[in-house]
Amino acid sequence: MKCPKCPGSMQTETYGRKIALHRCDQCGGLFCKPDVLLEMKREWMSEIVLDSGNKKLGQKHDALGDINCPECGIRMDQTFDQAQKHIWFETCAQCEGMYFDAGEFSDLKYETLMDRLRDIVKGARPQL
Helix, strand or coil: CECCCCCCEEEEEEECCCEEEEEECCCCCEEECHHHHHHHHHCCCHHHHHCCCCHHHHHHHCCCCCCECCCCCCECEEEECCCCCCCEEEECCCCCCEEECCCHHHHHHCCCHHHHHHHHHHCCCCCC
8 A cells, every 4th residue: 555645655553452554654644444543542652653753744744635545546535633623634535544644643642732722823724
């Protein structure tokens, strides 16, 4: 499976008993399904092990929104987290896969006072 944001390959990664996702071997982007995301949020230390990509590179890749699903190949929808509007990611309407740039899952897992400030500065992703 090819990464939708760089020339890298999506490698299968596991953590614990219930988490299996795909992580880019170059940029560290993550591709998972909604049920896996819930497990990732519940699992202790999952953000440190799974979201190990370069956050600065992830911030650059955040601007790349017109991407195709690495699983289905169809254009992914651009969206944002309802609770933390500064976290922008892509979702697939067909397979329900979600793509997070490096650092986004770590930010998504915990909501802090800084996240509220980021919401004000960055805001919700413009809908195209």
